[in-house]
Amino acid sequence: MESGQLIVITGPSGVGKGTLVKSLLQRHNQLSLSISATTRPPRAGETNGKDYFFLSRPEFEAMIETGDLLEWAEYAGNYYGTPRQGVEDKLQQGEQVILEIEVVGARKIQQSFPQAMRIFIFPPSLTVLEERLQKRGKDDPEIIAQRLDHAKTEIAAADEFDYTIVNDDLDRTLTQLEQIILQPEKS
Numbered sequence: 001m002e003s004g005q006l007i008v009i010t011g012p013s014g015v016g017k018g019t020l021v022k023s024l025l026q027r028h029n030q031l032s033l034s035i036s037a038t039t040r041p042p043r044a045g046e047t048n049g050k051d052y053f054f055l056s057r058p059e060f061e062a063m064i065e066t067g068d069l070l071e072w073a074e075y076a077g078n079y080y081g082t083p084r085q086g087v088e089d090k091l092q093q094g095e096q097v098i099l100e101i102e103v104v105g106a107r108k109i110q111q112s113f114p115q116a117m118r119i120f121i122f123p124p125s126l127t128v129l130e131e132r133l134q135k136r137g138k139d140d141p142e143i144i145a146q147r148l149d150h151a152k153t154e155i156a157a158a159d160e161f162d163y164t165i166v167n168d169d170l171d172r173t174l175t176q177l178e179q180i181i182l183q184p185e186k187s
């Protein structure tokens with residue numbers, strides 16, 4: 001029997017999901033993060049097994065075939081997915097497990113885990129989102145343009161989620177997230 005809780009944090013690339021999740025993990029040790037698999041090449045400073053499991057397309061497709069992914073999606077020309085085993089083990093141990101994923105995958109989780117808590121993070125505006133992607137300095141201009149374009153479709157899907165938060169001031173957003181995530185579970 002699974003006794004933990006699955007928490008999905010979604011929203012456009014560059015909105016601040018990774019930053020928020022990192023702070024949450026530092027503050028609350030009952031929370032854990034699922035490490036995703038991807039076919040995207042590592043960015044400078046990223047480590048295999050810590051930031052992602054970096055796989056070839058055939059390796060990723062084999063995981064799809066064997067049902068080893070809880071969800072997966074194609075985003076900006078690469079596969080991204082959540083390895084099933086780690087999440088199921090953590091849930092069985094009663095942990096609160098965070099998935100930091102894009103909208104298509106988050107939608108799939110709603111079907112397979114309807115009890116999951118799903119939170120959508122908005123940017124204050126598309127202009128601010130663009131500035132954040134640029135300031136992060138990790139993606140080439142054409143990749144940033146692709147991500148911004150995708151953001152419009154993602155923002156249009158925000159109503160599908162249980163909670164929505166605007167990541168304007170980082171500390172305020174963190175407090176709001178904590179209020180949502182750490183609330184006593186309804187029975």
Ligand code: ADP
Nearest residue numbers: 013014015016017018019132136167168169170
């Ligand atoms: P995501 O994981 O959603 O792609 P990141 O966490 O990498 O986004 O954040 C993108 C950039 O925006 C980073 O440089 C981060 O420091 C910055 N950032 C995140 N949240 C805020 C905020 N509330 N105000 C200003 N900058 C932010």
Ligand code: 5GP
Nearest residue numbers: 013036072073075080081082100101102105
């Ligand atoms: P990035 O290339 O910036 O690391 O990630 C691109 C997008 O893929 C982000 O919106 C990120 O949240 C999402 N993502 C990361 N891991 C997963 C995953 O396991 N599944 C899905 N569906 N999306 C993911």
